[in-house]
Amino acid sequence: MALRTSPEVGGMGHSIKRKEDPRFIRGKGTYVDDVQLPGMLYLDIVRSPHAHAKITKIDTAKAMAVPGVLAVITGQDLAKYNLHWMPTLMSDTQMVLPVEKVMYQAQEVAAVLATSRYAAADGAAAVEVQYDPLPVVVDPRKALEPGAPVLRTDKKDKKDNHIWHWEWGDRSATDRAFGEAAVTVKEDIYLPRIHVASIETCGCVAHFDKIDGKLTVWMTTQAPHAIRTVFALVAGHVGLAEHKIRIISPDIGGGFGGKVPVYPGYVIAVAASVLTGKPVKWIEDRMENLQADSFARDYHISAELAANKDGTLTALRIKTLADHGYTDAAANPSKFPAGLFHVCTGSYDLKAAHVEVDGAYTNKPPGGIAYRCSFRVTEAVHTIERMVDLMAHQLGIDPAEFRMKNFVKPEQFPYKSALGWEYDSGNYGGALKKAMDMIGYADLRREQAEKRKRGQLMGIGISSFTEIVGAGPSKHFDILGLKMFDSCEIRVHPTGKAIARFGTKSQGQGHETTYAQILAEELGIPAQDIQVEEGDTDTAPYGLGTYASRSTPVAGAAAAVAARKVRDKARKIAAHLLEVAEDDLVWEPGKFSVKGAPGKSKTIQDIAFAAYTNHPQGMEAGLEAVSYYDPPNLTYPFGSYICVVDVDSGTGEVKVRRFVAIDDCGNIINPMIVQGQVHGGLTMGLAPALFEEISYDEIGNIRGGSFIDYLLPTAVETPKWETGHTVTPSPHHPLGAKGVGESATVGAPAAIANAVVDALWHLGVRHIDIPITPAKVWKLLREKGVTE
């Protein structure tokens, strides 16, 4: 896209430095744990050592004797106010504090309120809870067997652990295509439970002012307005009304989806503040964060892919078992129980597809949140990219050539997928070609063949993903009925500077910078002259928040639309000032000029001043606008990634030697920030591909509950990412832009897994579930007789 503004104005396409950085590099950000109020109390939480147990007694006497402890809050206390259960975003129910039994290890059992962090922790350690252990169900397949212990005994008439069955697509056409197929491949793919593990954990400071009856909550939330409404709906019966609730989402130390849900700790802190009239702080520690906050994935997928004998793909059939823990608390605002999983036909022109998903309850923490991806898209992309690779290898066709042959072609857009999505734009072959050129694909294949002769294990893996982001069109998306629009409100001050507020909330994405650039592009006001604010529900316009790469597709579009409304009024004022008709004016970023007389012009700053001092008679003063943008469609970013791995035949260690990522997110607002998003996303793709997993033993003990055994990649394991892009604008977005924050997380794991399988294919290896740990590879190499 050609630049339309100067570097000084800093509109779209300029890599301007971030407005957020001056405070962060000085340690002057304000994160929730930095909020300290006079008289503030601290909350600590007692957690269950059992995965499933009846609570027979909670003895608080010793805890109450700890100096500084003011109260121990139990489920019985909350039950008096009917606050011991809360709804989930999936219309299931979740305990705030239990009255009868606990459902997973590390579940909240009681909360201790004290005058200091340390006293609260001492108090929590002194609470004595007696449990009567119950049979534990960890495996979702066993959960659905007849005779399995029924976990949700709180639900009357619930006789099993099955949550829902959902299916989509044309079953008979798909079955028919499989019947006619020359070649089919089938694979079981498990995407394990993982955790976003943002470096800042979750927490809040709740402050109920008894005099004016107002509750203010500083909270690690990606969706402050939705939280305000949820609080008002859930706690209306105890006197909280929406105009008396203010949610402030301060600087957030990474979100990635983990800061969308309402966790019990928030609710208990709010209840404690309302009861005491004092500010109450709750900050979880890392183990609480990993063990009790919402997890991602945990999908047991069985996939089949069909092709003609010439290698044309025809159909996809998927059955999936979704382990939701003890409640379906997925942060999924779509109308589909499995989120956007049915984008699983990916970048390929399939004629038929059918997907079935069943949800199951187990004795694990609730969830089904995203891990830096739009509702189950990584699950979908990983499946199709693994299956396409499997088919290519099976047919003996190069995986790049095979993809090129089966891609949806540029002329097919807008493209209606077999599962009903309308892809807005794409050039999949262009991105793959660019990635192949950049990495030197043909040379790498030659090198691989030579190395294989010498017994060295080298693999090349491709992932040509299609993302689906920007939730979303209100026909498919809502949160408790709230449509998934987002918002921008602009006020241009008399001196030509501006403030803009949004319904989203950055957690590191750089909104203060990129939103200002969008407005600079549309109005010609320098980005440096535009103050961007979000995260305070008392001041920002209503919006649904930041997750699922929706900020640019939705709030970014709102910014453009609001700016164009401002420009419409500015045109009227300019016509008045220049004494010409509106139609006689031409706009270029920053000024209106008279057609044919470019010397006669008014800058946006002139016009802003006139809007308050010399506006036409009959026109209201001021220069401002607001937009609530309901997107007509989702955006479909895409890309092609190529990964080269070397596998140590002795230890099974996988080393990512090179990784080239070509992304296409349409028109780019700030190239520096987009590249940063891709770097981070790739690293969060590498992490579950090679390192991260939260698993449980047969009695529900968590494995991977601290950073000691839940391994986040460091700078040493992380390769030097090589990035590039192609630009295929979205036809329906006002700026031609698409989301980008999650593309790499979605696309990278399959490239890595495909590379490892490619390295071992000649040994008879067909699939390896992620994370591909040295132990897993070593075991395979031993089975194949490569190592002892």
Add this chain to the structure above:
Amino acid sequence: MQVRLSINGEQREADVEPRLLLVHMLRDVLRLTGTHIGCDTTHCGACTILMDGRPVKSCTMFAVQARGKQLMTVEGLEQNGKLHPLQEGFMAEHGLQCGYCTPGMLMTSYAFLERHPSPSEDEIRWAISGNLCRCTGYVNIVKAVQHAAAKISQGGA
């Protein structure tokens, strides 16, 4: 217990519980909130500060262990209104996103560059491997440290 120490060149003093963690003294008692807490188990490095010039993770030290020591936190990097080259480097190279790990990264890098003024990329990666970042993928952090190293060697600080 009385703890007297020097932070960023300033003498500070507080009466603390013997078990108070150093990071809590910095953040909650002295209100230097630039130093962050990310894991409690010495893995993430968000709490990294310098003690007598060496990087330490302040979440697994007691405040009393810092008695009489010279501490430096992120708040001490900027001198007389002039940013340290590392701070400039992180901003110039987009070495931060959410900013939460940044203070720890800056302090680790500061101590590293004092001892290794012209490091290789590999040396930088090993040096910051005790600090976790979930946003940047480290590429630009490495560039930020290189940026600072070049600037310092040209007499920028």
